Amino acid sequence: MAKQNIFDNEIFFEGYKKIRDNEVNANNLFEIPALRSLLPDFKGKRILDLGCGFGEHCMEYVKEGADKVVGIDISKKMLEVAKKENSDPKITYILMPMEDIGQIEEKFDIVISSLAFHYIDDFGGVIKNIHDLLEEGGIFVFSQEHPLSTCHRDGERWTRDEEGNKVHLNIKGYALERENGSTWFVDDVKRYHRTFSTIVNTLIDSGFIIDKMLEPVADEEILSKYPQYKDLFHKPDFLLVRSTRR
């Protein structure tokens, strides 16, 4: 099965680094706070961060009392930054595609994945491996692009009304799961679309109990500063799920 490593593409890497460095973006305003709201206390916990990128989160987990953190990523470039900027004796970085985590011979209390699963073809296989890496009662929290985003295949994404407001979303083939090429800094970043019910049922069938689901939108404070994020009321950008290993 193809394991996608778009992050080591030079153009993609620089574009990605730029938006991550920019303080005001949808990740920082919505995805990260929502993810944090779903995470339990880290004290004394063993944590696996899937797609750890630059390792900022791994470092935070240690600062907040985690006992041990393993961060994996498919991108050598990203992990070079992580090793330089976010090293700690309690953190181990491993260059590994998410599809290979079955090789990790450790057990964890918490598994976290931020905005990575929509790049994964074998979602069911990865979820099964996460289940096996968790202790009973362990917590699994992930975010991904919202299914109403990942379903977009071709053509204009939105139509707009006379004032230019978004109205109609291109959801052609929402129920047809598939790989979607998309243009994001470089051509042909592969994203995999899955419906709500597939995401939910894959978790349940792999032995997880779903605890909470979030589709974050802007609150009044954010809207007053960044009115452009009213668009999230039409289509949330992110879907987050917290679940517990049976």
Next chain:
Amino acid sequence: MAKQNIFDNEIFFEGYKKIRDNEVNANNLFEIPALRSLLPDFKGKRILDLGCGFGEHCMEYVKEGADKVVGIDISKKMLEVAKKENSDPKITYILMPMEDIGQIEEKFDIVISSLAFHYIDDFGGVIKNIHDLLEEGGIFVFSQEHPLSTCHRDGERWTRDEEGNKVHLNIKGYALERENGSTWFVDDVKRYHRTFSTIVNTLIDSGFIIDKMLEPVADEEILSKYPQYKDLFHKPDFLLVRSTRR
């Protein structure tokens, strides 16, 4: 809180009866088979059917071995048909809005609701009452209009491509939960829109474990007979959830 009884409106009732009598419709092709696929064996079970309508399903549950069936509906006209066409000593029909089920002093093994919750304002209150009516380990199965349907408020629902195929769906304000007037036989049938995450979290917060979620679409057999249902690949009409009382 307003309890909506659109089914006793004469024009609505006749229109509704007509589509229910028609063998080929989305209910019979998709919703009912999906609902049945989620339901457990009825043998020896006590079943509560919320919004039982004409009582056909109550009768089927008895034929398949149910010990006792209670069917409630807000429509006197519907229950008159039910009493006439689907009476049985094991079935009790009660004229009652779904919001009042807390008055039922019985316990059940299975609670079923087919295509009614999108008419309910106090979803959380009804789910809480269902929890209290179920034995521990009891099963709760429901269908409702899909959130991508209930979110439609005003304006055209779809835009189409040059061949007339549906492409862009009007999902303006998907994340803004609200009452939507809609035109269905009569004006101003009130439907209540809730997002995926609200539906999921309301169940979990009320003490249910989610077992399975379905967004049914057409299979090849149905498509070969009724090609118009290819449109479900763009937007499934129904959402179904099976959950277990903790």
